Amino acid sequence: MNDIYKKLNNKKLSNRAKVIAVIEEILQGKSLSSLLDPLLSPIDADSRGFVHELLLGTLRQWWALSRITESLVPRPISDPGVVAALHVGLYQLLYMHTAEHAAVHETVESLKELGKDYGTGLLNAVLRKVQKTPNKFAKKINKNHSLPNWLAKALKSDWPQYYDALGAALKQPAPVFLRVNERRCSIEQYGRLLDEHGIAHSLVALGYQDKQTIRLDQVQRITELPHFVDGWVSVQDAHAQLTAHLLEPYIDGHSTVLDMCCAPGGKTAHLLEKFHMKHLYAVDHDADRLSRVHDNLHRLGLVDERLSIIEADGTAWQADGLLDVIVLDAPCTATGVLRRHPDIALLRQSEDVAKTQRLQREILENLWPQLADGGVLLYVTCSILKVENESQLVDFLSCHDDAMALPFKLDLAHQIPQQVGYQCLPIEAGGGDGFYYALLKKSSRT
C-alpha cells in the first residue's frame, strides 16, 4: 500500500498529522479528490467535521496564509510537510479559533509524529509570533482573495467588474445540488420525499427556461438520501445540469450522440435519463475515471445496448459514422470549481492554461469533421478564464466557415452573455459553479 494510505489508516497518527500528510501529498501533485475519502473514512464520526474543516479551510485560505509565512520566514522552505504544518497551524489560529495551546502545541507534535522534528523549531516560532497578535495578522489577510498571482491577474483582466466578488466567493464552500433521475420521479415528487424525511432543501432555478434543480440546505450523507442506492438521484452542480437541458431541441430517437471527455459520467447519466437516443458514445482517456462512469450508470440503471463506453484519446478518436450531437466537456483549468476543489489553486501553474487551451482546440479540431451537416456541438468547460472559453470559440469560428454559433438564453444574475455562448460565474452564495457553454451548428451551406 502507498505510504500515504498507510498513514491515513494508522490509528496512532493524530488527525492533525493526517491532514498535514494529505496536504504534503497535494503539494507534490496528488489531487484532493483522491485523498479525501481515504482521510475521512477511518476517522470517528465526531471528529470528521473538524478534520474536513481543517483540510478544506486550510486549502481555501492557502494563498492568504502564504502571505504570512512569506513575511515571517525569510528563506523558502524546502520540505512540503513543514510548509503544510505551518499553514494548518495558522489556519487554526486565524480562522478556526482553536484554543491556542491546541493550535500550536498539537500542530508541533503532529509534525514530530510525521518524523519531521527538524521543522518544529521554525513551526513553533512562527505560530507563537502570530499567536501574540492574531488580530494584526487576521487583519492583514482578511481581505486577501487567497488566489495564486497568475490566477488573480487573469481574473482581474477577464472580469474587472466581478473580480472582488469572485475572489470572495471562490474561497467559500459550494452548495450541494441534486439531479433527479426523471425516469424514476419528478423533481417535485423527490422534493416531497425529502420533506417526508425531514431533509431541508430548496427548489432552485437553473436560469434556463423554467428548469429547476434541488439544493440541499443541510449537511447530509449523500448515500443516505431516499432511494439514492436505487438510482433516483445524483449529486451534480446546478450549472453542470444545463448541458442536457440545452440539448433538448436537438436530440431524439434517431440521434447518434457523442459525450467526449465523459468521466465520471455526470452529463452522460443526465443525457441517458432525459433522452431516448439511437446511440450514445461516452469517451474518455482515463481508465480509472471511466470505471466510475460504469459504477454511476449501473446504480442509475442506465446501462443498455444504446451505450458504448470507450477509453480513447479525444484528439484522435474516430466514430464509426457521422454524429448528430457532440458534447465536448473539455479538459480545462477547472478554475470554475475552486470552491469544491481548492487544491486546484495549489496545483495549477500559469503554463497549464496555454496547455489546456491547445488540448481543447486539438479535440475540437478532431471532432468537428465527424459532426453531420446540420448537427450541433455543445462546448462546455468548468473554467472561468476567457482564453479557454469565449476566445477559444471566437477563434474556432473564425477558422471554420461551416460553423455558426446558435443563440440561446441563460438568465440568472451571473450567467453572462459572451460574444459566443454564456459564462456562468460562481458568485451567488447558494448558486452553481463556474461553467461556460457555447452551442455550435454545422452547416456546409453557409
Ligand SMILES: C[S@@+](CC[C@H](N)C(=O)[O-])C[C@H]1O[C@@H](n2cnc3c(N)ncnc32)[C@H](O)[C@@H]1O
Ligand atoms: C471536466 S472532466 C469531465 C466531466 C464529465 N463530463 C462529467 O460530466 O462528469 C474532463 C475529462 O476530460 C478527460 N480528458 C482529458 N484529456 C482528454 C483527452 N485527451 N481525451 C479524452 N479525454 C480527456 C479527463 O479524463 C476528464 O475525465
